[in-house]
Amino acid sequence: MKLKKLLSMILIGAATVSLLAGCGSSTDSGEGNKQQTEQQDETSDKTKDSSEDTDSTQGENTGNTLVVYYSATGNTESVANVIASATGGDLFELEPAEPYTDEDLDWTDDNSRVTKEYEDESLRDVELVSETIENWESYDTVFIGYPIWWGIAAWPVDTFVEANDFTGKTVIPFATSASSGMGDSGDLLAEMAGTGNWQEGERFRSGADESDVEEWVESLNL
Structure with missing residues (x-):
């Protein structure tokens, strides 16, 4: 009986550790995706600003x-x-x-x-x-x-x-x-x-x- 109780406790502990590890991985993944998205948005904004600056310069130097x-x-x-x-x-x-x-x-x-x-x-x-x-x-x-x-x-x-x-x-x-x-x-x-x-x-x-x-x-x- 004691042996069965001991095995049951071991299985419950293992399941708990597995769940905690899964939650940590999911959280890390979510934060990583968020950072990646923010970096992509920032890069996109910089590219857009650079393009606008180029267009503005070309407009100023054309046909004067x-x-x-x-x-x-x-x-x-x-x-x-x-x-x-x-x-x-x-x-x-x-x-x-x-x-x-x-x-x-x-x-x-x-x-x-x-x-x-x-x-x-x-x-x-x-x-x-x-x-x-x-x-x-x-x-x-x-x-x-x-x-x-x-x-x-x-x-x-x-x-x-x-x-x-x-x-x-x-x-x-x-x-x-x-x-x-x-x-x-x-x-x-x-x-x-x-x-x-x-x-x-x-x-x-x-x-x-x-x-x-x-x-x-x-x-x-x-």
Whole structure:
């Protein structure tokens, strides 16, 4: 009898120990799952915050620079492309509704189009294919490029400058020429615009080296 009672007590004790161990394991498992869930939530929140910060930064740096240019023979276009690449800016080419031919651009010919326009200012009102730009208000910095004609900016640029409001924009002119400097071209355009914060421009020789253009852009500290 005593033996049966002793065995019964041993079995009850073993069952109790087993139950206690099971409860402890369940509690530890629950706490572990809770900690894991909290860590996952925290990681998710950090990832979300990082994504939002990235989106915000991209939004701030997108489309704030515009490079507008008129190019008669391709030299100004080449410089404009380098500037756009260096700044991450957008490009906009000014295209005369009546394009200039090689004969039109022969300044040594007294009867050529550019010569007649130079001699008669009333002929310099050059119509453009488009003189306005989509989302113009989103650009903070505007580069304006042109070839130098008789010491001033090629007049197709005048049409664009007169048609747009540069209020609140930093405007940086650049020019190309075989030998002539910038002259008063930038100042005359600024006067024509009447608005905007116009900066001192830069003249590049025809066939300018890409490194020279990039060095100039870097010096602007935009």
